[in-house]
Amino acid sequence: MNSGSLDTQVLSVTALRKTYGAHTAVDGISFDVRRREIVGLLGPNGAGKSTTINMLLGVLQPTSGTIAIEGTDLGTHRVKALSRTNFAAVYSPLPGNLTVAQNLRVFGLIYGVKGLSARIEALLKEYDLQRFRDTKCGVLSSGEQTRVSLAKAMLNEPRLLLLDEPTASLDPATAVDIRTRIKAFAAKGNSSVLWTSHNMYEVEAVCDRVLFLARGRVLLEGDPRTLPREHGKGSLEELFIAVANEPLALERTEAP
Numbered sequence: 001m002n003s004g005s006l007d008t009q010v011l012s013v014t015a016l017r018k019t020y021g022a023h024t025a026v027d028g029i030s031f032d033v034r035r036r037e038i039v040g041l042l043g044p045n046g047a048g049k050s051t052t053i054n055m056l057l058g059v060l061q062p063t064s065g066t067i068a069i070e071g072t073d074l075g076t077h078r079v080k081a082l083s084r085t086n087f088a089a090v091y092s093p094l095p096g097n098l099t100v101a102q103n104l105r106v107f108g109l110i111y112g113v114k115g116l117s118a119r120i121e122a123l124l125k126e127y128d129l130q131r132f133r134d135t136k137c138g139v140l141s142s143g144e145q146t147r148v149s150l151a152k153a154m155l156n157e158p159r160l161l162l163l164d165e166p167t168a169s170l171d172p173a174t175a176v177d178i179r180t181r182i183k184a185f186a187a188k189g190n191s192s193v194l195w196t197s198h199n200m201y202e203v204e205a206v207c208d209r210v211l212f213l214a215r216g217r218v219l220l221e222g223d224p225r226t227l228p229r230e231h232g233k234g235s236l237e238e239l240f241i242a243v244a245n246e247p248l249a250l251e252r253t254e255a256p
Ligand SMILES: Nc1ncnc2c1ncn2[C@@H]1O[C@H](COP(=O)(O)OP(=O)(O)OP(=O)(O)O)[C@@H](O)[C@H]1O
Pocket: 020, 023, 024, 025, 043, 044, 045, 046, 047, 048, 049, 050, 051, 052
């Protein structure tokens, strides 16, 4: 897969593998994410999505394979590779006993953001959080907390934004708001987004490309709007169910 020049690639993953004893969670996957692209990482529970995201974040050590972010190898130049990466997920809330402004300041200091006060003000405005600046994050609603998580993830102006189910547990109106913000983020700069979601409607609305993972392997890759038809399915949801239930059958029909 690794097509395109390094200049257009924000993320390049090659033969990435993670095993736990005899169990293989991620089984030699390769893929790229290009500049300004939003790529959906899809797959049934246990497919290996979170394991992949955690390896991309440097939280988990791969068993083998390589990850390059903006051309920098994560294994050998970890700090540089991760300096323009960030992350948001519902299962990883910000410290609830700190206020919104305190959280942004703490993370901004950790990332070494220059002109931090001005950056915090800009993000509070952009994510409609000004009225919550002195509110403890723990008492905010799910949608408000997601906006704070996104603001925190934007602090270091990431080139690669990793999102693990960012709209899970949000009401439809709030989810649309969050999706719109993320699309605007990818469209306006030199950044890319890798996004996991179980919401196929959302994936069709947002992602330029999807990767279907099953049993730790990339089974299918393509445009979420045309991929179902290419595989004789009526919708992305139908294709997802086929991948989840019959990954081997699908692999066989893919063989030349
Ligand atoms: N620390 C671990 N030790 C052993 N097995 C693990 C560990 N972490 C994950 N696994 C296994 O690796 C596989 C992939 O898990 P992972 O969490 O990456 O899946 P996922 O695609 O993110 O699933 P979900 O959609 O449910 O979040 C699963 O079978 C899981 O049980």
